[in-house]
Amino acid sequence: MEDFSAFVGLSRPTVSKYFNDPGSVRQKTRDIIEAAVKQSGFRPNIFAVNLNRRRTNILGIIIPNSTDPFYTALTRRIEGIAEQAGYLAFVLSSDGKPELEERAIETFKSMNVAGSIIAPLGVQSHQEKLLKLGESIPMIYVDSPLDTVSPFVGTNNRQSFQLIVDYLTRSGDAPCYFGMPPVNSNAFERREAYCEAMDSLRLEPRVVEAEQAADWDFEKSAFDATSQILRNGGFPTKTVLCANDRVAFGVIAAAYQAGVKVGRGEDCDLRVAGHDDQPLSRYMCPPLTTVAQNYNEIGRLAAALLFHKLGEHQDSKFELPANERILLNAEIMLRTSA
Known part of the structure; x- marks a missing residue:
């Protein structure tokens, strides 16, 4: 200069x-x-300029998997909002590894970011370091909460599972539950939400116990487990509710390879439903019945909550919740898989 x-x-x-x-x-x-x-x-040099400022115009975003379409869509939404507000958003992926999440945290500290939006690994996260970072800059958690008190924007899993369980039960066999690998708190919360939904209908929850490694290769994990299940006689019911759409992709692929027809027609052997409404879910064969997380709204509200904590009011429609935690209801997407 x-x-x-x-x-x-x-x-x-x-x-x-x-x-x-x-x-x-x-x-x-x-x-x-x-x-x-x-x-x-x-x-x-924008980094030198920002380091000289009391507060920078850089926002940090950490996601657990850069190849997951849900996180891609979510970060695209946040980046667009940040740009309109005059901020520069940097996205780092932890790739499902606690050490990379920790490195991303340290990187953002060195960049003197103004604030951060994080989809944490949860049970594998270095919670103390995340909480310490949260003491120095505003932080908002998305998708899966770090704890029960930190600012959070995500889907109301209890509402979404009540919705899909009720539909599946009314339209056919009551569903068994096929979980996701234990990579974050959603793995446990969604299983609990399924059980609660079944209990409310006075039905016995039937959880498929499948060995799954704690990694983000959901499709392969579900494919391998389903192949084994089908070789051993099949699922306990003719309807399988998966913890998320990526798990459902693996289940459907394994069923196809085993000659098991998936769909809701009379000539079909198995119904399969998911959760999230991934961008590819409508193009599956058959198209996947699921419940939709509103990633656009999650991104908008997370950014609005972060800007509010930064002392800026970019979104006139935003109303600050009393406990800084926002749970969004999901919408069912009826397609031909169930």
């Missing part, structure tokens, strides 16, 4: 003022600086 100021023949404060807000300097000065920028190719 010093070299560029000497090159353009203006004081550093004037040049700095231009890069922070071009409209804050006179048109003649702006023309001089823009011509010098074009001639020299100079660009300010």
